[in-house]
Amino acid sequence: MPFDARKPSIARAYDYILGGKDNFAADRELVARILEVFPLSGVLVRENRQFLARAVDYVARQGVLQFIDVGSGLPTSPSTHEMAGLVSPDARVVYVDNDPVAISHTAALIASRGRGRVAAVPGDVCRPDAILASSGLTAVIDLTKPFCVVLGMILDFIEPARAADSVATFRHAMPPGSFLILSIGINNDTPDVAELVIEKYTAGTVHVHCREQTASYFTGLEIAEPGLTEARHWRSPVREAGTGEESRTASLLAGVGRKVSRD
Numbered sequence: 310m311p312f313d314a315r316k317p318s319i320a321r322a323y324d325y326i327l328g329g330k331d332n333f334a335a336d337r338e339l340v341a342r343i344l345e346v347f348p349l350s351g352v353l354v355r356e357n358r359q360f361l362a363r364a365v366d367y368v369a370r371q372g373v374l375q376f377i378d379v380g381s382g383l384p385t386s387p388s389t390h391e392m393a394g395l396v397s398p399d400a401r402v403v404y405v406d407n408d409p410v411a412i413s414h415t416a417a418l419i420a421s422r423g424r425g426r427v428a429a430v431p432g433d434v435c436r437p438d439a440i441l442a443s444s445g446l447t448a449v450i451d452l453t454k455p456f457c458v459v460l461g462m463i464l465d466f467i468e469p470a471r472a473a474d475s476v477a478t479f480r481h482a483m484p485p486g487s488f489l490i491l492s493i494g495i496n497n498d499t500p501d502v503a504e505l506v507i508e509k510y511t512a513g514t515v516h517v518h519c520r521e522q523t524a525s526y527f528t529g530l531e532i533a534e535p536g537l538t539e540a541r542h543w544r545s546p547v548r549e550a551g552t553g554e555e556s557r558t559a560s561l562l563a564g565v566g567r568k569v570s571r572d
Contacts, residue, residue: 314333314335315333315335316335316512317335317336317338317339317511317512318332318335318336318408318410318411318512319380319382319408319466319512319513320382320383320406320408320410320411321333321336321383321408321410321411322336322339322340322343322512323354323382323383323385323462324336324382324383324385325337325340326340326350326351326354326355327354327355327358327385329383329385331383331410331414336512339509339510339511339512342509343506343509343510345509346502346505346506346509347502347505347506347558347559349557349558349559350506353462353494353540353559353561354462356539356540356541356561357461357462357492357540357561357563358385358387359540359541359545360461360492360540360541360543360561360563361389361392361459361461361490361492362387362392363543363544363545364459364490364543364544364563364565365389365392365393365457365459365490366392366393366395366396367533367544367565368457368488368490368565369392369393369395369396369397369400370396371488371567372455373455373456373457373486373487373488374393374396374397374399374400374401375400375401375402375450375451375454375455375456375457376389376390376393376400376401376402376403376456376457376458376459377402377403377405377440377446377450377456377457377458377459378402378403378404378405378459378461379405379406379432379434379437379440379458379459379460379463379479380405380406380407380434380460380461380462380463381404381405381406381411381415381429381459381461382406382408382411383410383411383414383415384404384414384415384418384419389402389404389459390402390419390426390427399426400426401426401427401449401450402426402427402428402449403427403428403429403430403445403446403449403450404427404428404429404430405429405430405431405432405434405440405446406429406431406432407431407432407433407434409431411429412429412430412431415429416428416429425448425449426449427449428445428446428448428449429445430443430445430446432446434460434463434464434467434475435467435471435475437475437478437479437482438478441478441479441482452482452484453484454484455483455484455485455486455487455488456483456484456487456488457487457488457489457490458479458483458487458488458489458490459490460476460479460489460490460491460492460493461490461491461492462492462493462494462561464476464491464493464518464526465493465494465515465516465518466513466514466515466516467516468516469516469518469522472516472518472522472526473522473525473526476489476491476526477528480528480529480530480568480572481572483568484568484571485568485569485570485571486567486568486569487567487568488565488566488567488568489526489527489530489565489566489568490565491523491526491527491563491564491565491566492540492561492562492563492564493518493523493561493562493563494518494559494560494561494562495517495518495519495520495523495559495560495561495562496517496519496558496559497557497558497559497560499558499559502558502559503517503559520537520562523537523562523564524537527564527566529568529572530566530567530568530569531566531567531568531569532564532565532566532567533564533565533566533567536564537562537563537564538562538563538564539560539561539562539563540561540562540563541561543563543564543565
């Protein structure tokens with residue numbers, strides 16, 4: 310998509326919530342509107358970043374050192390290549406996003422690091438075949454060997470049926486031993502809040518996915534413990550007391566699945 314600083318961006322709004330500096334007035338105004346009607350959104354975004362760091366560490370420790378981070382947004386620490394690199398210097402990561410600013414900033418960040426092991430390529434999660442066929446990706450990722458696809462808070466912007474098709478394409482391409490890391494927001498029986506967020510979020514169209522739909526994205530995969538759960542609780546060293554799902558208007562579901570056999 311063409312760059313226009315006057316229009317808010319999903320990647321730049323996410324960056325602003327996480328305290329980044331790669332955003333513009335339109336992005337900050339969008340975040341302010343969302344926080345006004347849904348204050349929990351900032352908390353969920355931060356919990357997502359923490360979950361992704363733990364999940365990447367987990368997958369790398371299982372011996373899978375190739376990662377395709379789709380809808381990666383702007384580079385935010387701890388990033389996928391930083392976490393995987395802590396486990397092994399041989400880790401390989403490709404960041405994929407359809408925001409040209411996200412790709413250019415990521416490319417600039419990694420230009421002097423891990424040459425040949427980290428790359429940023431343009432791509433749209435709705436076109437997984439094109440992502441997997443990208444020469445920029447295949448120069449780094451060997452698709453004949455196990456790899457991990459990361460889909461962190463990106464399917465929220467895709468209609469469920471289309472999201473299911475995209476995830477299925479990635480799953481089908483995975484050789485046995487590969488992993489899927491996924492997080493997605495679900496509404497906790499508060500349709501009025503969901504409607505307000507959908508109305509106010511002008512950087513993209515927000516789609517509500519239910520728990521059953523989210524679970525279906527792991528079809529054919531073996532889900533790692535503790536299963537599909539809130540991101541803040543996924544292998545977290547500390548589980549806060551008194552913060553049950555019932556106290557939140559929305560939850561960020563997260564899980565990690567491993568492909569054990571070929572389709």
